[in-house]
Amino acid sequence: MGSDLPVLLAAMSILSALHMGFQARLVGWSRMKHKILPPSVTGPAEFERTFRTHQNGVELYPIFLVVLWTSGIFCNEVLAALVGLLYIVGREMYFTGYINETKKRLPGFYLVLCAILILCRMASVGIIQSFLDKYHDIKLF
Amino acid sequence: MGSDLPVLLAAMSILSALHMGFQARLVGWSRMKHKILPPSVTGPAEFERTFRTHQNGVELYPIFLVVLWTSGIFCNEVLAALVGLLYIVGREMYFTGYINETKKRLPGFYLVLCAILILCRMASVGIIQSFLDKYHDIKLF
């Protein structure tokens, strides 16, 4: 195994995947609790919030993976992994907040947004530098 | 082209992507059959099951890609690709079962879950070994 593999990014990816799987499980439990059989996705407000918060996670997850890996590879792996951890914490806050009340999803939402924006910024800077380096033989730093 | 590229993982990714595209096509055909125009996603039970089973595939697909690639790169590529094939078979069983009856999705579901858990286990072991190797100069095996 090459020791130059981005192991921290891989670890953060697996961790976030497990977290997503756990949230899918919670939707399943909510189905059982409120006796809502698939394929129905409507029911009591609490179930609909639980379902919706998982869907929001699903929507954002590929975007998270893209910014995590590009920022980690083109900018800084350790920093990207730390911000990735922040994202997972924000996701958890979003989930537990949203289940209780629609408004309470906001703190987690801002943390998630913040993590995504930082990773996106890191990735953009890294990619532009790498692009200039590769195609124009220009080194900025 | 470097012959050290993870070609089996790439092949399994393309195969699963085609399979996902095919299932999206089946949802489109089900729309036509039941005359349900987008953006509506409700209708006869058969259409709703077809729609829902595709959505379940969409929810799980990024997680599958993460565990497929991390297990293949950090643990064993051939084994990961084989379990990936098992996942696609399970996905197909889930789809065809679910369309007929909600209960009949279960055998495919357990196969999918099994494949994901095996890949997740492989990835975790591989990542931990690689992490110890890279950051602590410790070799377990």
Next chain:
Amino acid sequence: MGSDLPVLLAAMSILSALHMGFQARLVGWSRMKHKILPPSVTGPAEFERTFRTHQNGVELYPIFLVVLWTSGIFCNEVLAALVGLLYIVGREMYFTGYINETKKRLPGFYLVLCAILILCRMASVGIIQSFLDKYHDIKLF
């Protein structure tokens, strides 16, 4: 930073991720305009079309990433990135068309489909060549 990294694929990934984030933002604005509080996803036809078009993007996004990266790495990076750009343009046409009228989503849809099929074809050819090269010591070209 190794200058052999697939920087064009990374750039196209970040660009498409930003585009997805922007479309999610448009759904949020549509929620505000039509006063539809989460977790509800039903309402006036215009909101439902906006919501649905974003969901369609979410469904296809992981498939796009798979075919973009596999075609770029196993076949041709520059060509894959250009077709990736075509995909983003198609996605935007699909979105703006669909919001106005369900039928108007079709030109964008065909462009998106076309981009996906080209990338899929490139990836398949590249992977088969790479596979024969790696496992059977056969070189086609």
